[in-house]
Amino acid sequence: MTRDIDQVGWTRDEMARRLALDIPDGSYVNLGIGIPELVARFVPEGRMLIYHTENGLLGMGPSPEKGAGDPELINAGKRQVTALPGAAFFHHADSFAMIRGGHIDLCVLGAMQVACNGDLANWSTGEPDAIPAVGGAMDLVAGVKSVYVITQHGTKSGEPKLVERCTYPLTGRGVVNRVYTELAVIDVTPAGFVLVELSPGVDFEHVRERTGAPLRRR
């Protein structure tokens, strides 16, 4: 991938790589659609993660070779995938029992907004004309042990996505544990946003200015 001229900090791949570093070997992981899916490409050598897709598969593998796919072996984004040795198929109630029951160690999601109290908005702009569609996002954030968000630090128009209070409709209340952006890794704590790590060449002030709520150092 080429780096934009005005790109500051990590690329999307680098964000995904940085996040992947933090996932322990043997974790059960659910990756949201989009940037979160990239994480699977960057799992460090020697670690094995088991991927859950809420439409009924544990042990999901990468996309099939061209032409080798099965239209009925898909992920939550409705793209064709594979099943690795040790996989299991199950129905939707069992799948969400895994989610709601706290059996999944980590889910990685995109975000429209993350508030400093852990509130997440990632399913609807709330516009009256929009077709509302929530899927499994509310179940994931309510049930999975850790919720990591991976997202650009700001919107395309430059508004911060890390905010004091979400203005979009919530996906869940107080659910986000950590945020990975192109600028930094930031924990959501009882004391609000706390910096974990800056991306190379980015300084604290730069991140603080682009964050819509107080950001502390550890």
Place this chain on the structure above:
Amino acid sequence: MTRDIDQVGWTRDEMARRLALDIPDGSYVNLGIGIPELVARFVPEGRMLIYHTENGLLGMGPSPEKGAGDPELINAGKRQVTALPGAAFFHHADSFAMIRGGHIDLCVLGAMQVACNGDLANWSTGEPDAIPAVGGAMDLVAGVKSVYVITQHGTKSGEPKLVERCTYPLTGRGVVNRVYTELAVIDVTPAGFVLVELSPGVDFEHVRERTGAPLRRR
């Protein structure tokens, strides 16, 4: 089986045969332990019933040949059974989903007391020294579409088992649909006990005298 000298009405086998007559072809049936189990022997030619045992088998067959059994293929009475073609094994939550969800057409149970409002007592004498044990009886009577009781008309000491109000602890409230005794077949209706059929040689007065609540003719 020999008939007792003072036996009046149907033998246990005849009671079971009479009950079996009333079960439509293709019904899903759960038979309680004891006399209810006899019913399976008397299903009329040309009908096929599918037996559910709450410990996780649908399509239960008769006891295995001597020595051919499997200690892990048992019924709710913990006796070895067989699985017929078309059988399915499942776990306890699924098994009781069948029961509670109204999927089983009929269960046949024994009784200590049946009240004219349909209350059933069949799990405990309520004696302080007794070991209380309820098993699946409360789930069965609460969930199965029809509940038939098969029992002697009175206790060994001559007390009626069909009563105005149960004095033993209840298994369920207003749950019994029909009672089969050695003397008669009796429906439990909003108007109380209603005679369906007398056993051969038994007259209405004989049954009425031995019934602890008003008994009506149809």
Place this chain on the structure above:
Amino acid sequence: MIDKSVPGPAAAVADIRDGASVMIGGFGEAGSPIELIHALIDQGARGLTVISNNTGSGEVGLAALLKAERVSKIICSFPRTANSTVFPELYRGGKIELELVPQGTLAERIRAGGAGIPAFYTPAAVGTPLAEGKESRLFGGKEYLLEHGLRADFALIKGRRADTHGNVVYHKTARNFGPIMAMAAGVTIVQVNSVVPAGGIDPEVVVSPGIFVDRVVEVAEPAHESELVAAGATYP
């Protein structure tokens, strides 16, 4: 003799009346019982309430049923699909009612409906717009919403193989909502690639025991929605 097989999709859906509630299996195209849906379109029932995770794509299968304006209400977790124009048009035009339910809550409500559980508590959607008007309650200091079991008059499902007793096994991620919808409908209709005699499926691997299934229909080579959509197919 128990034989739940019926001769074809048309016979299988013949008694679905106007105003019926119908659960339709599938997550995207995986598990979508296209042939049963097309038979339902042919059959003509109107004013249906449909319970399904999505709203279909293109103008075949579920999307075609919607386009034919047979559905007055849909209970759904994700009615937005890349290739779907049918639902958005109907929705914006006020021609269809939508009850949006989080996917896990939808699955659990269906399972509860089938298991005789009238209501349960779930943490999903607490604090969100989807909690509006719902009872909430604390357990162990955490907030949960009361959700109700969901049942339907009919379920249309796609399996891989069934026996004549109605035992069903599924295919990969096409399993999804099938087993729980089978539990929650008054009449459950399953299309499968093949129907085998009782005894043809190992009792250890049955996914939907026959007690949950009323009719099985053989559709030896079911269409794939994505292929139909790519070919620009429409139905009828």
Place this chain on the structure above:
Amino acid sequence: MIDKSVPGPAAAVADIRDGASVMIGGFGEAGSPIELIHALIDQGARGLTVISNNTGSGEVGLAALLKAERVSKIICSFPRTANSTVFPELYRGGKIELELVPQGTLAERIRAGGAGIPAFYTPAAVGTPLAEGKESRLFGGKEYLLEHGLRADFALIKGRRADTHGNVVYHKTARNFGPIMAMAAGVTIVQVNSVVPAGGIDPEVVVSPGIFVDRVVEVAEPAHESELVAAGATYP
């Protein structure tokens, strides 16, 4: 590499501490994980809360654990068995607390505990002594009781075969409480006749997906409780 296999029953149960809650699979002898229970007796933990459908028979397995006075409370649907003298003596002697739960409610409470459902409503036991002290509520004019999800620190379960990822298949009616207890425990330990590499079990027939299982132990030829009891065996 994920490998959930542990060398033997002793290693599998080594960290069960005094006062722990332990779900123990089985309905009668079918599915009773005798070797794991015996290892737990050897291990010595006391003051346990056990959740199990029965109380064992003779003086082996679960009955032996009770006889050794390691269990202070049992949550159970049917603590009376033909060949059981151990539980009645302890119970009448006030040496064990009993929480009696209807079998289907017990199963559903365990499943709810594993599925993140804190509470649900059930029709079972309405109007009976087991409803005393419980909240009730009408849905559709019918009365239901509020019941709570049940979890435990450990589950001891018997399966037929497992792979190193913890996927498990069961044997006939020995399946019973295994799959739901596996969901509801902090640490789930499964004894199986054989452990195979990942890929050794068809993903379509897995009953307990590995996510619910923490340790698998090979016990190639497990004892049958009825045979031990018939032979007059005791443990230890």
